[in-house]
Amino acid sequence: MSTPQPSPESVAALVAQFETELAQARTARDAQSVRDRYLGRKNSVVASWMQLVASAPVDEKKNIGRYANELKQAVEARWTRYSESAPDAAPAGAVDVTLPGRVPALGHRHPLTVVRDRLEEIFVRMGFTVVEGPEAEDEWHCFDALNMPADHPARDMQDTLYLATPITYSDNDRRTLLRTHTSSMQIRHLQAHQPPIRIVVPGRVYRRDDLDLTHSPAFGQIEGLAVGEGVSLADLKGTLLAFAQQMFSPTSRIRFRPSFFPYTEPSAEIDLSCWQCDGAGCAMCKKTGWIELGGCGMVHPAVFEAVGYDAERYTGFAWGIGIERVAILRYQVEDIRLFYENDLRFLEQFPY
Amino acid sequence: MRLVTSWLREFVDVKASADDIAATLGLRGFEVASIEPDINHNGDGDAVIDFEITANRPDCLSVLGLAREVATAYDLPIMLPSADAGAKSRLATLPAGTSEWLKVTLEDEDLCPRYAAAIAEVTIGSSPAWMAARLQAAGVRPISTLVDITNYVNLEIGQPMHAFDLAKLAGAEIRVRRAKPGETITTLDGVHRKLEPDMLVIADRDRAQAIAGVMGGAASEVSAETTLVAFESAYFTPASVRRTSKRLGLKTEASSRFERGADPGAQALAIQRAVALMEQITTGRPLGPIVDCAARQAEPKRVHLRRARLALLLGVAVPDADVERILRSLGLEVTRTADGWDAIAPTFRVDLLREVDLIEEAGRHYGFDKLTATFPVMTQPAPAPDARIPRDQTVRRVLTAAGLSEAVTFGFIEAKASELFVATTPVPAIAVANPLSGKFDTLRPSLLPGLVDAVAHNRRHGRRDVRLFEIGARFAPDGETRGVAIAWTGGGSAEHWSAATREVDFFDAKGVAEQLCGVLDVPVRFKPLREPFLVAGLAASIVAAQATSRTVADGPEPGAVIGLVGQLAPAVADARGLPRQDPVFVAELNLDRLERARVAASDATRPLPRHPFVIRDLSIVVPDALPAEIIRGTIHAAGRETAAPLTATSFFDRYQGKGVPPGAVSLSVRLTFQALDRTLTDAEIQQSVDTILAALVREHGAQQR
Numbered sequence A: 001m002s003t004p005q006p007s008p009e010s011v012a013a014l015v016a017q018f019e020t021e022l023a024q025a026r027t028a029r030d031a032q033s034v035r036d037r038y039l040g041r042k043n044s045v046v047a048s049w050m051q052l053v054a055s056a057p058v059d060e061k062k063n064i065g066r067y068a069n070e071l072k073q074a075v076e077a078r079w080t081r082y083s084e085s086a087p088d089a090a091p092a093g094a095v096d097v098t099l100p101g102r103v104p105a106l107g108h109r110h111p112l113t114v115v116r117d118r119l120e121e122i123f124v125r126m127g128f129t130v131v132e133g134p135e136a137e138d139e140w141h142c143f144d145a146l147n148m149p150a151d152h153p154a155r156d157m158q159d160t161l162y163l164a165t166p167i168t169y170s171d172n173d174r175r176t177l178l179r180t181h182t183s184s185m186q187i188r189h190l191q192a193h194q195p196p197i198r199i200v201v202p203g204r205v206y207r208r209d210d211l212d213l214t215h216s217p218a219f220g221q222i223e224g225l226a227v228g229e230g231v232s233l234a235d236l237k238g239t240l241l242a243f244a245q246q247m248f249s250p251t252s253r254i255r256f257r258p259s260f261f262p263y264t265e266p267s268a269e270i271d272l273s274c275w276q277c278d279g280a281g282c283a284m285c286k287k288t289g290w291i292e293l294g295g296c297g298m299v300h301p302a303v304f305e306a307v308g309y310d311a312e313r314y315t316g317f318a319w320g321i322g323i324e325r326v327a328i329l330r331y332q333v334e335d336i337r338l339f340y341e342n343d344l345r346f347l348e349q350f351p352y
Numbered sequence B: 001m002r003l004v005t006s007w008l009r010e011f012v013d014v015k016a017s018a019d020d021i022a023a024t025l026g027l028r029g030f031e032v033a034s035i036e037p038d039i040n041h042n043g044d045g046d047a048v049i050d051f052e053i054t055a056n057r058p059d060c061l062s063v064l065g066l067a068r069e070v071a072t073a074y075d076l077p078i079m080l081p082s083a084d085a086g087a088k089s090r091l092a093t094l095p096a097g098t099s100e101w102l103k104v105t106l107e108d109e110d111l112c113p114r115y116a117a118a119i120a121e122v123t124i125g126s127s128p129a130w131m132a133a134r135l136q137a138a139g140v141r142p143i144s145t146l147v148d149i150t151n152y153v154n155l156e157i158g159q160p161m162h163a164f165d166l167a168k169l170a171g172a173e174i175r176v177r178r179a180k181p182g183e184t185i186t187t188l189d190g191v192h193r194k195l196e197p198d199m200l201v202i203a204d205r206d207r208a209q210a211i212a213g214v215m216g217g218a219a220s221e222v223s224a225e226t227t228l229v230a231f232e233s234a235y236f237t238p239a240s241v242r243r244t245s246k247r248l249g250l251k252t253e254a255s256s257r258f259e260r261g262a263d264p265g266a267q268a269l270a271i272q273r274a275v276a277l278m279e280q281i282t283t284g285r286p287l288g289p290i291v292d293c294a295a296r297q298a299e300p301k302r303v304h305l306r307r308a309r310l311a312l313l314l315g316v317a318v319p320d321a322d323v324e325r326i327l328r329s330l331g332l333e334v335t336r337t338a339d340g341w342d343a344i345a346p347t348f349r350v351d352l353l354r355e356v357d358l359i360e361e362a363g364r365h366y367g368f369d370k371l372t373a374t375f376p377v378m379t380q381p382a383p384a385p386d387a388r389i390p391r392d393q394t395v396r397r398v399l400t401a402a403g404l405s406e407a408v409t410f411g412f413i414e415a416k417a418s419e420l421f422v423a424t425t426p427v428p429a430i431a432v433a434n435p436l437s438g439k440f441d442t443l444r445p446s447l448l449p450g451l452v453d454a455v456a457h458n459r460r461h462g463r464r465d466v467r468l469f470e471i472g473a474r475f476a477p478d479g480e481t482r483g484v485a486i487a488w489t490g491g492g493s494a495e496h497w498s499a500a501t502r503e504v505d506f507f508d509a510k511g512v513a514e515q516l517c518g519v520l521d522v523p524v525r526f527k528p529l530r531e532p533f534l535v536a537g538l539a540a541s542i543v544a545a546q547a548t549s550r551t552v553a554d555g556p557e558p559g560a561v562i563g564l565v566g567q568l569a570p571a572v573a574d575a576r577g578l579p580r581q582d583p584v585f586v587a588e589l590n591l592d593r594l595e596r597a598r599v600a601a602s603d604a605t606r607p608l609p610r611h612p613f614v615i616r617d618l619s620i621v622v623p624d625a626l627p628a629e630i631i632r633g634t635i636h637a638a639g640r641e642t643a644a645p646l647t648a649t650s651f652f653d654r655y656q657g658k659g660v661p662p663g664a665v666s667l668s669v670r671l672t673f674q675a676l677d678r679t680l681t682d683a684e685i686q687q688s689v690d691t692i693l694a695a696l697v698r699e700h701g702a703q704q705r
């Protein structure tokens, strides 16, 4: 085969010729021999150009070398593309395997369910049992038994939605409001069981709040309660620390910031070390290094007394976390309303 | 509570910066809303820290209250208000006794256990700059010397005060009594208000001059011309003030303090402080003693604290010295006993009532950061969860696997939406008594309105295929139930290049419902249903079938309705913003009822048959109005008598048109025969098919094709 002198034109012509010959190849063996004629170590087009480089005058070496390399790279690239895509002679009945398959339809769990499932799973591993309670409640379970008697200022802390007509299960079981927290289920469970108790209560709660970027009149909460002999605030810290490290980051830390809730004493806000900056301060934690997660504390003796427990013998801890809050943090959701619009473009971003 | 740091430093000599103080108290129960540095714009370091005070700590709605917390946190002495000449918060020395200027009668000791008053001769003007600036920094507008002094004392020691123009009190007299029937008052804000007999008022000889603890009256308001004032410093019971304030819809600085609980022992102290300030800014001088009417002296609370209980509850042993230092610094009297301490809580700490309250105080200032994270000891295995939880997870798995995505909508909807879904036998919807918005004024009786709105939202955003489901509570006058609903519009099959996409139809939705009931082991039947919100002829109720084996004791009767499935009426779709021509198929099932209808299936597996099965297809022509379920019933009944056991029946084709008379339909039925103990013979099979065909001919006039 006569080989033209290296030049930009001859590079282009040889590459085109290579492609033509390759396209005409009937079998893999034919294609391989085309390749060898261009790229083989001996007597090939590229090899002969390389020899020209060696024998060329000094002032032409550089140019010839460049053309030889260009030719080599261009031919190699086309060979790679050809060998990846070219099938052996297509067998009868062959399909285009690159056409889309029939993907079975698969729905997605709601992000609030994904978070709830994850929370439940973590606490179940710690020996907690998942229970659920009613959303329509009575005043006693929602407030009085939780150390919030009528006329108590704390009752104003949560704006309650009342029912125009009660939901009546029996003459002495009338539900007059929508629960403002899952804590009402603590009371129902304590009444129906004996210590030791270790439960988590996920569920929807309601507040007299407008729907905007950060507020919702209905949202999910998960509540934890452990009652037994010798249960302490340090145990609560250990439990929440284990939860935080499994839910957020293995290096998560927990901080208790004293606070007030009528149904716990001592009470604290649960702060979680920011997992984006590990406490150094960033936009997510508003430069504080900490993220507020929820409230917790030791069950107030008045709550035990309301349900007829021996408040001297038993102690307990309780905590409550907003499910939306966790989801907002975890998935960096800017607008709480996205959770309730049920836009499939949003829902489909979450796991099956 | 906006705390001015220079004011704070009059009570505790703390050197720390405002940021440091904010951070320190922030970890002791006082959340910081904001910090305003350098409020005087002169670099003197004076700042305002705005603390959020929790409902249990009314004492910290004052500089003095927060100063106690700062002193405890930094282990510094507190400098209390005193009559000493050098005191920064100086008190006037004023005896108690009766006044020749004012007669005070305490007529209702329940609502007002203590009422103190004092008279002063005054020249009213503007407050000096330092006082005006301080009030302003604390968020109170300066008005005049007298009003400013009462506000200053309130901010400093937390005792709300009021000043009456003595000349305007008829009979130079104050009566603390309940309002008379029909009595009215025009309050300082110029509003004429009707009082009710359980509201406490401060009256003169003739009429109400103030609503106790809420707001003064316009008639006795201090003005520039006032020369004699009566200072009021009283304790009103929280519940009474709260009721009155709520009923009148009138919330004031004073009422919110009294509601949460003022110090029942600070009445005379506040007057002594007010008089000292009056003298300091030379706006007046006292006339006579403090008239101090006390129905009963505020009794300090005695609380015993056990060392062991403290350690048990916190999970950490706080050293005795720390416990004593903390409690004393917070104003408690502490005496050590064999097992702990006897403590006397000061009257301003209305929240310290029992041992656990002291444990919180010790823990809070000792530092929750000193708690070692431990794990509670498990003494029993965890019981099984609420049965609804694994059940709902199964439902969710079935539905997501069927290609439906989960929606979460609100438990309340707008009445307008609820009304569209009212059934023929309506269940009254429950209204929310105090909704904030008309969009959330009714508890949902069904999940469908919310779900249909979610479909509409997706359609509005250009989504053609929408498949959604929701699991949630529904509300009725006799109780709350849990349901699951589905909504499906668009393609019945996924779009694919290989074939045209089929539109969703009734049987897609029904299939999902059947799948769900099957997975939950609930035998069901479908019956034609007419509901105004569903398309007639394309709707069915889902009812519990006669159970084939033992059901749960309180399971629903066979025939009890478990749910429904059908096409949403176009008018309803239209009303909720969906394109009218879009078929939307929906279903809703009562999960509680479904749960009770579950057939307790045996866990034991059936052996696999060792003899082959035989299939025979049968094509028959029957009237097209004849439900398939009845034909299936006839086949099954006949199949029970046949020589070859009939093990399965399925309909594999349904044809109307050429060759089939009008009003009739050709059905193709696949019959499967199988015996466990032998291989069936051709003769047995033929005889069995003949028997079944004969029954179809006899019962339905069927013709074989």
Ligand SMILES: [Zn+2]
Pocket (backbone or CB within 6 Å): A274, A275, A276, A277, A278, A279, A280, A281, A282, A283, A284, A285, A286, A287, A289, A290
């Ligand atoms: Zn951060």
